[in-house]
Amino acid sequence: MFFIRDLFYIAAFFYLLSLGIGILCRGKLILFFRCLLFIGLFANLLSITGRYYFSWPLMPMYQVPFFLPLVIGVLLFKTIWHKQAGCMLLVCALCLLSMAAVFFPNDFYLPFLESRTFFSHLFFWAGIVGQACFIIAGAHALVHIRLCRTNSGNGQAQKLEKSKNRVFPGNRTRTSRWVVWGFAFWTISMFSGEIWSYLGWGSPVVWDNAAILTAMATWFYYTCFLHLHLQKMWNSQRQAYAAVFGAVLTLIFNFYPDLGKFKFPDLNHLFQFLRTIL
Amino acid sequence: MKKIWKALGSIRLTIIVLLLLVCDLAGGYASLRGSEKIFKPLNDLGLIEWISTYGKTYPGHTVWFFALFVLLFLLAVNTFVCTTDRVFVLIENRKHFLNRLRFFLKFSVHIMHYALIIILIGYLVSYLYAVTCSNMIIALNQDSMIPGTKIRVLLQSIDIDYYQGDRLDFLNDRACKVKADLLLTADDKQTSKTIGLNDPFWFKDLSFHLNDFAPRSKSGMQRQPYISLIIKKDPGMKLYFSGTVFFLAGLIMYLYQWFLLQSRKGEEI
Numbered sequence: 001m002f003f004i005r006d007l008f009y010i011a012a013f014f015y016l017l018s019l020g021i022g023i024l025c026r027g028k029l030i031l032f033f034r035c036l037l038f039i040g041l042f043a044n045l046l047s048i049t050g051r052y053y054f055s056w057p058l059m060p061m062y063q064v065p066f067f068l069p070l071v072i073g074v075l076l077f078k079t080i081w082h083k084q085a086g087c088m089l090l091v092c093a094l095c096l097l098s099m100a101a102v103f104f105p106n107d108f109y110l111p112f113l114e115s116r117t118f119f120s121h122l123f124f125w126a127g128i129v130g131q132a133c134f135i136i137a138g139a140h141a142l143v144h145i146r147l148c149r150t151n152s153g154n155g156q157a158q159k160l161e162k163s164k165n166r167v168f169p170g171n172r173t174r175t176s177r178w179v180v181w182g183f184a185f186w187t188i189s190m191f192s193g194e195i196w197s198y199l200g201w202g203s204p205v206v207w208d209n210a211a212i213l214t215a216m217a218t219w220f221y222y223t224c225f226l227h228l229h230l231q232k233m234w235n236s237q238r239q240a241y242a243a244v245f246g247a248v249l250t251l252i253f254n255f256y257p258d259l260g261k262f263k264f265p266d267l268n269h270l271f272q273f274l275r276t277i278l
Numbered sequence: 279m280k281k282i283w284k285a286l287g288s289i290r291l292t293i294i295v296l297l298l299l300v301c302d303l304a305g306g307y308a309s310l311r312g313s314e315k316i317f318k319p320l321n322d323l324g325l326i327e328w329i330s331t332y333g334k335t336y337p338g339h340t341v342w343f344f345a346l347f348v349l350l351f352l353l354a355v356n357t358f359v360c361t362t363d364r365v366f367v368l369i370e371n372r373k374h375f376l377n378r379l380r381f382f383l384k385f386s387v388h389i390m391h392y393a394l395i396i397i398l399i400g401y402l403v404s405y406l407y408a409v410t411c412s413n414m415i416i417a418l419n420q421d422s423m424i425p426g427t428k429i430r431v432l433l434q435s436i437d438i439d440y441y442q443g444d445r446l447d448f449l450n451d452r453a454c455k456v457k458a459d460l461l462l463t464a465d466d467k468q469t470s471k472t473i474g475l476n477d478p479f480w481f482k483d484l485s486f487h488l489n490d491f492a493p494r495s496k497s498g499m500q501r502q503p504y505i506s507l508i509i510k511k512d513p514g515m516k517l518y519f520s521g522t523v524f525f526l527a528g529l530i531m532y533l534y535q536w537f538l539l540q541s542r543k544g545e546e547i
Contacts, residue, residue, distance in 0.1 A: 113475055187526075203321040204401070205321070209314075220303065
């Protein structure tokens with residue numbers, strides 16, 4: 001278990017390092033940036049593979065914070081790899097999420113027998129992918145807002161008009177695309193939770209865990225978002241703000257409850273391992 | 279009448295109700311955390327009995343639940359009116375669709391909307407009319423009568439696999455898999471059924487779920503083998519699961535339509 005945690009510390013360290021290189025070198029040393037990020041993602045993958053290995057066939061409890069950075073990284077691999085618009089923002093999000101997992105771990109809970117079903121794993125994974133999609137949508141929306149502000153702030157009204165068809169709808173469409181995917185995965189997660197709950201306890205809603213309410217609140221929020229988007233009831237700016245707010249809401253409602261109390265990371269095993277190697 | 283119908287189907291009402299639901303559920307989360315014991319009996323007692331006992335006794339903790347009820351009712355009515363209007367308009371305009379598949383796929387959103395209503399009705403029926411025996415303990419070779427029925431149940435055998443290995447350290451010598459064989463007698467007919475965790479069975483409108491069992495551990499104090507069952511007669515179950523299936527079908531249709539339009543025309547939907 002400690003080796004798994006150490007791998008995650010390594011992943012978080014490389015995420016931070018790649019962010020630092022990305023910010024300081026601004027376009028230079030892109031290969032170095034890519035390598036650091038790739039090492040981080042790989043260490044994260046090993047870490048969560050270990051977590052799954054040591055709980056399979058049961059579901060790893062309260063471990064979403066360790067899985068989320070990797071899922072975001074994998075879903076946005078192309079964007080990050082090519083350093084497209086919003087890339088650094090997403091790397092920054094990876095760092096913040098992984099830091100939250102490092103300093104507020106909640107992985108002390110043992111898996112329970114009732115989670116031995118396909119539906120519990122589907123509930124877990126679809127939930128993580130759903131959360132990742134909502135956060136990515138929020139990041140794209142933030143880029144959209146920033147681009148709008150930068151251009152209007154510089155008084156480049158004409159440029160703004162010209163670029164509207166090129167850049168902004170692109171980010172807007174990306175935002176709505178990620179929200180649609182997020183909604184689909186979130187729905188699958190909720191329905192698999194419903195089936196799991198019925199199989200295990202005979203009722204589609206189990207009131208033992210208050211998190212069911214925040215999951216429902218997230219679903220209703222994005223239902224509202226999609227209604228406003230599909231009915232074309234608002235402009236792109238408002239939609240972008242709503243997507244950013246949705247991402248924040250997702251973090252507060254679904255990511256935050258999975259975090260534990262503040263704890264300094266125990267790096268002794270990692271240092272011992274490094275000393276042995278060196 | 280037309281005005282009321284129009285107001286009930288307004289998209290603005292949808293938005294307001296959805297946002298109120300988000301706020302209500304957020305409040306509910308704050309209220310439910312730490313007071314789960316108030317809501318736990320809801321599944322066993324049913325809605326009416328729960329309201330008259332726990333609901334009334336702890337109004338500070340349950341007010342969000344009543345608000346949720348009202349808001350979900352409003353959402354269901356709004357969804358029904360709005361969707362029905364749009365379905366009629368779509369059918370009226372069917373001549374404008376050259377492609378049959380596209381016309382069919384246009385119903386995806388409406389299928390999801392109707393499915394949501396079916397799910398909500400299913401939940402309501404379940405909470406109003408479901409009968410639950412929440413903790414029926416049966417010892418090995420013991421023959422018991424299921425309360426409220428003429429069905430007898432006998433625990434014939436219980437087969438527990440104990441984990442042996444290094445990978446799952448926390449599970450060593452502890453139960454990792456359980457199967458119990460039951461013999462059910464109703465109207466002088468005997469039926470054998472097997473039950474496990476997350477592996478219920480159905481018999482004469484009743485569903486049987488394994489709640490607990492013993493012995494859970496190989497070491498330590500040895501307990502007499504028994505199982506604890508949740509036995510439920512839930513008339514809403516078929517409704518909410520069929521709603522779930524319809525919703526997923528609608529969702530798949532919507533995603534397909536989305537891809538179809540985006541890849542062929544670059545349209546934003």
